[in-house]
Amino acid sequence: MTDTAPDHLSGHVTTRIGHNQKDLVEGATGPWEVIIGLEVHAQVTSEAKLFSGAATAFGAEPNTQVSLVDAAMPGMLPVINRECARQAIRTGLGLGAQINLRSVFDRKNYFYPDLPQGYQISQFTQPIVGEGRITVDLPDGESFEVGIERLHLEQDAGKSIHDQHPQKTFIDLNRSGVALMEIVSKPDIRSGEEAAAYLGKLRSILRYLGTCDGDMSQGSMRADVNVSVRRPGEDLGTRAEIKNVNSLRFVRQAVDYEVRRQIELIEDGGEVDQETRLFDANRGETRSMRSKEEAHDYRYFPDPDLLPLEFDQAFVDALAADLPELPDAKKARFIDDYGLSSYDAGVLVAERETAEYFEAVIDPAGAKRDAKLAANWVTAELFGRLNNADKDITESPVAAVQLGGLIDLIADDTISGRIAKDVFAEMFDSGQEAAAIVEEKGLKQITDTGAIESVIDQLIADNPDQADQYRQGNTKVAGWFTGQAMKATQGQANPQMVNQILKDKLGG
Amino acid sequence: MALDTDTVRRIARLARLHIPDADLEPLAGELSNIIGWVEQLAEVDTDGVAPMTSVVETTPHLRDDVVNDGGYPDRVLANAPDAEGEFFAVPKVIE
Structure with missing residues (x-):
């Protein structure tokens, strides 16, 4: 290095030694x-x-x-x-x-x-x-x-x-x-x-x-x-x-x-x-x-x-003691405490407001919801809709506690993840609570085994050819049956239960 | 230290002063005399004394972060050679 001594008008000395080929x-x-x-x-x-x-x-x-x-x-x-x-x-x-x-x-x-x-x-x-x-x-x-x-x-x-x-x-x-x-x-x-x-x-x-x-x-x-x-x-x-x-x-x-x-x-x-x-x-x-x-x-x-x-x-020293948690420390804490990936944690801490929103969603003081699920909802669904609406997170029509409420409904199997996306869209437009929308529109997931069984029995009876193909091991038809069952229940059947019952009924 | 006429021309230009060529030589002499006079200070032994920006051993008075001034564009513009609306107006400068 023949660079001159540090001087903010001429060249400074780099502290990055060596170079990366890329x-x-x-x-x-x-x-x-x-x-x-x-x-x-x-x-x-x-x-x-x-x-x-x-x-x-x-x-x-x-x-x-x-x-x-x-x-x-x-x-x-x-x-x-x-x-x-x-x-x-x-x-x-x-x-x-x-x-x-x-x-x-x-x-x-x-x-x-x-x-x-x-x-x-x-x-x-x-x-x-x-x-x-x-x-x-x-x-x-x-x-x-x-x-x-x-x-x-x-x-x-x-x-x-x-x-x-x-x-x-x-x-x-x-x-x-x-x-x-x-x-x-x-x-x-x-x-x-x-x-x-x-x-x-x-x-x-x-x-x-x-x-x-x-x-x-x-x-x-x-x-x-x-x-x-x-x-x-x-x-x-x-x-x-x-x-x-x-x-x-x-x-x-x-x-x-x-x-x-x-x-x-x-x-x-x-x-x-x-x-x-x-x-x-x-x-x-x-x-x-x-x-x-x-x-x-x-x-x-x-x-x-x-x-x-x-x-x-x-x-x-007094100012130093009073500094807020900065992005690097927050990112490390999100990884350590919530098990988030480095990428998700980085996205969530880039803006202080986003990090605060995320933490309010998972409610670390109270319920402590599934952090990875919450991170997905914030970075995918919420960011996507905010972006389309040209709003930033402080203007979100869905408050953090409301998104938390939606996540609770997914966690306790009241609604499926797919229905949750529809509910979220509705929340974003109307500002209503998730539970109210689910109640009002009758979107509760069907977890009643008897109800799902009767739907599947009907499907098998109506589609004997497909049922035969399923029994002969055609896995594509399995997916078709699941889709039909979900359709027949307006997406409200619990998909895992549908698959299990299909398996039981068709002896897969 | 003696200043030459080129230096005088340059510092006059930096100060946006127009000095006719005929005045450069005498001005160089005058400025050199002033600098020479101030240079007598160099005779004082200042070894081990950090350069001072003030001889007053005190800290500055600081103001609180309160808005208590401004709001009088008429007063600000009162002495402007030229103004348009509430702007100062100057000959066009574009780099």
């Missing part, structure tokens, strides 16, 4: 290794801004959530919002990171119309959170670790709107001064899929912690993706930075496109420029944003308006 990308002239690091901007969940008492709520009328501090009027002074600092520390703890008891705010100087101060207040050499590490799961069940380089607090800028006027750009400063956490990963990511999975895991952790709502469509989370390629084992290549990618899918697409572009460029004898690019979601490609201007020179220096931020260890 992660290599085949070019025309041989395999390439992809090196990716992400800088994620996550809006801190707070009522007021980082340095002023203006509101942070999304969607307000332009410039209505702007104080004179946010508009950088002369003489205005920033005052640190305690809650934003607390949330940053909690996030650092959730990322298993070092918390710096003393951190310093710096000015990052540049001019842009949506930055009224002419500088962004950020943290440069002494961020509030240092190195950490998270584990990321891939859909195939593999997992890998990503090092966290740092997390620092900084102000967001205002919003520029370019399409409202032919000659003018409109500026709304409502976002100006909103607290952001910039979370910088080490370059430990090796593919577009891994980059998306990392961002997804980060989002999950922040949402569990309640430190960022993770709403990427509203800009609460956005990623700058640094991508380079190299021959396996050789020195790092020149990286390009793709700015402001705002969905997991786009991260993956942007990386895949950029990797292909860089490989083809190098193989054709060209060189990758160290530059900023943007991802065009419509075309699925990255484009250079480089203007003719000279390279940025931010001239960071400590903000003389702000004293260093200091906390004592007891404060940090």
